[in-house]
Amino acid sequence: MNLVPHRPHASAPEPSMPRHAERSPSPVRALALVCALGLSGCSLFDRGFQPSASYLIAPPPQVPLAGEKLGSLMVTRFGAIPPYDGKSFLYRNTDGTWRQDPYAGFIANPSDMMSDALARALEQSGRCEMVGVEGVAMRFDFSIEGVIEAFYADFSEPDAPKAVVRVRAYLLDRRAGAPKLVDQMVGSGTAPIAAAEPGKVAEALSAAVGMAIHELLEDLSVERDLTVELPKASPAQAASSAQNGL
Numbered sequence: 001m002n003l004v005p006h007r008p009h010a011s012a013p014e015p016s017m018p019r020h021a022e023r024s025p026s027p028v029r030a031l032a033l034v035c036a037l038g039l040s041g042c043s044l045f046d047r048g049f050q051p052s053a054s055y056l057i058a059p060p061p062q063v064p065l066a067g068e069k070l071g072s073l074m075v076t077r078f079g080a081i082p083p084y085d086g087k088s089f090l091y092r093n094t095d096g097t098w099r100q101d102p103y104a105g106f107i108a109n110p111s112d113m114m115s116d117a118l119a120r121a122l123e124q125s126g127r128c129e130m131v132g133v134e135g136v137a138m139r140f141d142f143s144i145e146g147v148i149e150a151f152y153a154d155f156s157e158p159d160a161p162k163a164v165v166r167v168r169a170y171l172l173d174r175r176a177g178a179p180k181l182v183d184q185m186v187g188s189g190t191a192p193i194a195a196a197e198p199g200k201v202a203e204a205l206s207a208a209v210g211m212a213i214h215e216l217l218e219d220l221s222v223e224r225d226l227t228v229e230l231p232k233a234s235p236a237q238a239a240s241s242a243q244n245g246l
Helices: 019-023 027-036 110-125 198-220 235-245
Strands: 053-055 072-075 088-092 098-106 130-133 142-154 162-173 180-192
Touching: 053 198, 072 110, 088 198, 098 198, 110 130, 110 142, 110 198, 142 198, 162 198, 180 198
Parallel strands: 053 098, 072 130, 072 142, 088 142
Antiparallel strands: 088 098, 142 162, 162 180
């Protein structure tokens, strides 16, 4: 008699994946995970700085200004004093230091957007018979050049943050051949920043740009004898006459 209890034969265990194979995602899945986390390097073509939020300068429309029309006028591309020549928002901190925002800024350089904004404002003001921008193949009576001297968000006073813009412009008379400087104008603007958010900073900077441009055009709209032909004299005498008359 067999006294050993009967034990059924255990079935063979199913083959399992190696431990390292269970926990290692595929390259495609890993890349998708990196992109989903918002890490950089997802695109081989995105090698330059690309802010996560980009804005345009959008000042309010310029109101019409009274005064004699100034003929045709060309707006040339503005310059900008560093560090106001970059796309990133520039902040002045409470301790007096400065910081560029690596995640928010403008979609184009402030110099280009300032020139476009001034050209639109000049057209809306009604002060010129025709307004053009640099690159138009025609001869203009006058031209405006300029430089951005301040363009930043001022958080030095936490309870009253504001956008600060300052622009200097030069009016040149081109009717007698070589351009001659006949006027210099300065426009400044400040606007409160409603909240410490990129969108609110962009809105405040746009409002400050509108104020600065309005000051420029107010100065330009002062009655001057700009529509009278310059006397037939030497360039030095003509420049002196224009300076004394203005």
